[in-house]
Amino acid sequence: MDRRSHQNNPRGNPRPFDHGAEADRAYKQIHCRDGQISGLEEYRGAFQEERTKFCHSMRKQKDKVKRLEELLNYRNSGLHKENKKLVDTIVEREAEISRLNGNIENAECQHERQLEDTVALYETQQQKLSDQHNEANLVTLNLLQRREEQLRQCEDKFTKSLAEHTLTWESERQEMEMKLKEVEKKKKYQASRNKTLQTEFQQMEDRLKRQEDKFSKDLADKSRTWETEKQQMETTLNEVTREKNDMAKETLTLETEFKQVEAKLEQVEKEKDRLAENNLGWETDVKQLKGQVREQEEKFAKDLAQNQESWESRVHSVETKLKEVTLEKDDLDQKHQSEMKEVQAKLKMVRDEKKDSAKKNQRMELDLKLKKRLVQLENDLEEQKKKFSKDLAEKQLHWEQFVQRKETDVKQLENQLEEQKKKFSRDLAQNQKSWESRDSFGGDHVTGGDSGEGRPGPETPAHGDQASPDGDAGGGAE
Structure with missing residues (x-):
């Protein structure tokens, strides 16, 4: 034993310590704490x-918004690329038109050269004919006049065809310019529309953010209020349940006690006899406790040396318990006397509690009302959750319809652009065909003029014996 124990115990007697009772109390407290902790962890x-469900739903909404943004960006990029392609095609068509104009100018220059060549040939032939055949001057003059008339007619036809071609080219050019203007207007309209769509999209994002912030704040406030209300209601419910259980227990105990009062009165005399026996048992128990304490002190001497300060308080408690046991022996006789008084007091208490039961019934009704209020609050919570889910679904449908409308508008614009491309390609194909047919028509005129040049030559042998160099055309003069 340590010096402190000898100082506290001047007699040197060992102090008994009830480890089992202290361990039971500690385990009970731990079990209660574990129950409270498990309840809090479940809540x-x-x-x-x-909270995770709500965060997951909000993340889904944000992902949908991002997908819609990506779709709009993809549509805008596609329209921008198609506009670039249209501009490139228009530039190519303008280059083709300029090339065709150059070809037309070259064809006109070639035709003028051919006319000049034919005129030069006619002049040389006339000089030859005038030198060789003076007698056929009248016939050649007539033929030359006819030829000049034909040339004039050809020139008139060519000028008319050129005027018609120039008119058609100018009209086509004006149409192309009008189409270019329309395309530019559509581009401007699409740009303005894209800007409006972007502004609307940003406004929708701002609204969504505001609604999310409001909803998060409302949820936080409501969750706080609901938690406080829930805690209050839980406390009230716990109190109500406790009071109910206490009432039930008290009623049962009162009934049992009321029934057992008479039995207790009969058993009082028997208990007096038992008390003497119990006193002997208490003395034996005290001796056994002292022996157990000595054994435990010998076993845990090392632990007591290390943790003596903590054990001293427990030793004091054991000593107090021993004193209480000794006092209880003395108090047992007094208790038997007090029990008679308590029985009479309990009878009065039963009567008083009957009166209090009415008040407690009123409290029970209030508790039922509180329970109904709790149920109503839970139903309101569920209704608000359903409303929020419906609002989210409606907003999603509205947003999907808006995106579908925009997609249909984009498809219509794409179809219009494709129709314009097809029209433009058809017009170009028709223009090319008309140009090719006109070129072939001009070539036929030129070949016809060359074939008719040798017709007046063969009449010269009829008037003279000299052979003309153009002898193949004699049949035509006859």
Whole structure:
């Protein structure tokens, strides 16, 4: 034993310590704390599940908004690329038109050269004919006049065809310019529309953000209020349940006690006899406790040396318990006397509690009303959750319809652009065909003029014996 124990115990007697009772109390407290902790953890887990569900839904909404943004960006990029392609095609068509104009100018220059060549040939032939055949001057003059008339007619036809071609080219050019203007207007309209769509999209994003912030704030406030109300209601419910249980227990105990009062009165005399026996048992128990304490002190001497300060308080408690046991022996006789008085007091209490039961019934009704209020609050919570889910679904449908409308508008614009491309390609194909047919028509005129040049030559042998160099055309003069 340590010096402190000898100082506290001047006699040197060992102090008994009841380890089992202290361990039971500690285990009970730990079990209660574990129950409270498990209840709090369950409530926290439910709250975290609701919070994760809400965060998951908000993340889904944000992902949908991002997908819609990507779709709009993809559509805008596609329209920009198609506009670039249209501009490139228009530039190519303008280059083709300029090339065709150059070809037309070259054809006109070639035709003028051919006319000049034919005129030069006619002049040389006339000089030859005038030198060789003076007698056929009248016939050649007539033929030359006819030829000049034909040339004039050809020139008139060519000028008319050129005028018609120039008119058609100018009209086509004006149409192309009008189409270019329309395309530019459509581009401007699309740009303005894209800007309006972007502004609307940004406004929708701002609205969504505001609604999310409001909803998060409302949820936070409501969750706080609901948690406080829930805690209050839980406390009230716990109190009500406790009071109910206490009432039930008290009623049962009162009934049992009321029934057992008479039995207790009969058993009082028997208990007096038992008290003497119990006193002997208490003395034996005290001796056994002292022996157990000595054994435990010998076993845990090392632990007591290390943790003596903590054990001293427990030793004091054991000593107090021993004193209480000794006092209880003395108090047993007094208790038997007081029990008679308590029985009479309990009878009065039963009567008083009957009166209090009416008040407690009123409290029970209030508790039922509180329970109904709790149920109503839970129903309101569920209705608000359903309303929020419906609002989210309606907003999603509205947003999807808006995106579908925009997609249909984009498809219509794409179809219009494709129709314009097809029209433009058809017009170009028709223009090319008309140009090719006109070129072939001009070539036929030129070949016809060359074939008719040798017709007046063969009449010269009829008037003279000299052979003309153009002898193949004699049949035509006859």
